[in-house]
Amino acid sequence: MRLHTTTWGTGDRLALLVHGITADHRTWRRVAPALAGHGYRVIAVDLRGHGASGRSDGYSVRQHAADLVETLPRGAELAIGHSLGALTLSLAVEELAPRRAVYSDPVWWLPDGPDGFRPELLTRAKGLTREEIRAVNPRWEETDVETELETLALWDTATAAGLGEVVGRDLMPERAVVPSLVPLADPSQLVPAERAELLRRRGFEVRTVPGTGHTIHRDDHDGFLAALDGWI
Template sequence: MQLHTTTWGEGDRIALLIHGIMADHRTWRRAGPALAERGYRVIAVDLRGHGASGRADSYAPRDYADDLVETLPAGAELALGHSLGGLTLSLAVEQLAPRHAVYADPAWHLPDGEDGYRPEVFTQAKSLTREQIETMNPRWEAVDVGIELATLKLWDEATAYDLVDVAGRDLLPAKPVVPSLVTLADPSFLVNKQRAAQLTERGFEVRTVAGAGHTIHRDDFDGFMTSLEGWI
């Protein structure tokens, strides 16, 4: 599927941004321009079932990855994926072949069992109010709360159900295909300390943004950008 894209900046030095579940390119409303100021032409996608991209019968991680390969240019300077976008990037990184890859709190392990991944927890987000989003994300700026409300309206909640098939599976990459950074929330419920240590042993650089929640770039934008120093 050809995905909807949004671009900031211009030039030959390309950065690719891939958002997480329930979001779209607007989650990068600060990161996109900030990277453009550093000389990148930044291309952000809307994954299938999100934003202005098409809806589909299947939302398996492999489908998301195939869409990236079909839509985005290979050989970018930087590719950055958050959460589901991080998982998707890891499945497409060999074909996209960016010079550097950054995985922001990637969804490489969805817990299973009674207290594990439950799609209905995500689908209930469709009815969240502004006040509830503010309470859940006290560090977000007001504009991000408004963007969350807007993206939830466009999001196809069927995307949450196809992730059941990967719950409980260890999806940590065996090695970095390209030089790779993993930047984590504090604490990360997707990459715990044991898995972070495994990633380090496998050749990934791992950094943590102290006190930041899962959506690091919205919780602590300055801390997020600092965590990328040396990689952007």
């Protein structure tokens, strides 16, 4: 599927941005202009089932990855993915061949069992109120809360079933295909300490952004950019 894209900047270098589940390109509303200020032309996608991109009968992670390859140019200077977007980017990275990749709090594994991930629970996010979003994300700016309401309204909840295929599986890359950074929440529920150490052994650089939750770039924009020092 050819995805909807949004572009910032006119720089000579190219950066690609891939959002997480329930979001769309607007999650990068501060990151993208910051990258443009560093001389990048920034392209952000809306994954299938999100934002202005098409809906589908299938939302597997492999389909998301194929969409990136179909939509985005090869050989970008930088590619950043968050959550589901980080997983999707990692599955497409060999074909996209960016010079550097950043996987922000990636969903490479989800727990199974009675207290594990259940897609039907994620779909309840569709009905969250402004007050509930604010309570779950106390560090977000008010614009991010408003944006979350708008993106949830557009989100196809069927995408949650596709994320369910990660449950009980380990999709962490065996190696860093390109120079790769993994910024993590504090603490990360998706990449605990032992998995972070495994990433380091596999050639990834791992950094933690203090005091942040899963959506690092919205919890602490400045801290997220600081974590990218030397990578942008």
